[in-house]
Amino acid sequence: MRLLVVGGGIAGLAAAWEAIARPGTEVVLVEADDRLGGKLHTESVDGFLIEHGPDSFVSYRPAAAQLAREVRLGDELIGTSGSRQVYLRSGDKLRPIPAGMGMVLPTRLLPFATTGILSVGAKLRAGLDLMLPRQLGTDDVAIGAFLRRRLGGGIVTGFADPMVGGIYGASVDELSLDAVLPSLRSDEAAHRSLILASLASGRKARAARRASGTRGPGSPFQTLRGGLGSLVDAVADRLTTAGAEVRTGVSVRSLTPTEGGGAHAELSDGTVVEADAVVLAGGVRSSAELLAEVAPSAAAALADVPLATSNVINLGYRASAFPVPVTTHGWLEAQAAPISGVTVSSAKWAGRAEGDQVLIRAFVPERLGPIATADTDELLATVIAHVGTVLGATGAPFLTRLTRWTSVMPKYTVGHLDRIATAEAALAELPSWRIAGSALRGVGVPDCIADGRRQAAAALDAATTPTSQATPARETAAGVRVDS
């Protein structure tokens, strides 16, 4: 049994890892770039450990920590350092995120009622949620529109957009409620008021903590001492040791179904791979291209997933550039600014900078307008000036790194779940062909790992069941199925 994995990002690596553990399974992983990891990219330079893409993952989704343990990096898992001081910047001030604040709603009333992030009018408008009847029908809606109806615009600009929009690189006015925050739908269904639902869940969590004697919620974020690139390296090493063929600098050009339901792949170097099962983990554009002939409806649905652009700017300073030590973990902008937020990597994580250095990571997503596509000099100068003003820097960074992630961040806009269901249904006739990765069922690193593993298992299971031995039906370019 041979599995072909298209793409060596974290979803593809996880798929390969899942497959190689199965006795009698051969794995061929093909990565177009010279470097494995895709968006996971760690660089060690001048005493800094720089993350060009993700820098951490949430611990309440266990797939990432579990994979780290499986590749013997369990001892390298670390939590955040120091006290977890994170701010929202509004009215030109850094204001602590109110205690008990979730992504959108408060789980404690007093800190929310007294925060300076919302005006009195915005708080009163949010309180209307306690009285309003249910607003949702059965259709998917934008998170922003739903929140505006229940709680008013203050919650959207003050909390939801900076906190949720930051993760998805998009405004909550375009993000899908059902794909991104489905709990809001069930909360409204069960409690009518979102605030009452959130306060009830906060009370429940506090009671559970009291009963178990555990302390208040710590940071949910974890990473690896050597950066997320160390996970990529460890998985790749273990894959190779286990006999997987890991090929970099070569891309899969085309995929054709074989008689038994497997895949015949042609690669950019002219070589061919014959596989019994395939996981397409190269992103939506890549998967759409590879499926265009075989499953045009799936390809069209994938091509409809919009992709956002974002920029990550790492700035390395001498500690002496700041009049007071920079101990905050960072802030999110809840007002007009040329960045969406900042992580102070050297304060948040151990080992990101030497003792007399400060490492800062700023984000410029396309939703901020032309600054996101400005030339490098202008972009860096604007970000350095803004960060320097907020932190009162008296000196300039001595190291700068700009990473442009151009049209590669999938946006889960309204109707996302329907698009994915369409793609899956259109591929149902080829059960040992599976699509994995951030564009489908979750953008976080743990989501991608879990998805890669699940899709590899499903593809191999399908390839070993008798039904997949039948000659597959194919779709013509017009979307009509024919038996080949």
Ligand SMILES: Cc1cc2nc3c(=O)[nH]c(=O)nc-3n(C[C@H](O)[C@H](O)[C@H](O)COP(=O)(O)OP(=O)(O)OC[C@H]3O[C@@H](n4cnc5c(N)ncnc54)[C@H](O)[C@@H]3O)c2cc1C
């Ligand atoms: C700036 C940024 C910050 C982020 N921060 C976080 C964070 O802190 N925490 C978190 O959990 N998530 C974060 N994310 C999200 C997370 O990093 C991504 O969702 C995840 O890494 C995507 O993994 P993937 O394997 O699906 O895709 P990718 O990483 O995009 O990998 C796809 C790979 O497939 C290859 N490929 C494409 N086509 C072909 C082909 N035809 N043949 C061969 N190879 C091909 C590509 O070269 C690429 O390497 C962040 C994302 C970005 C961009």
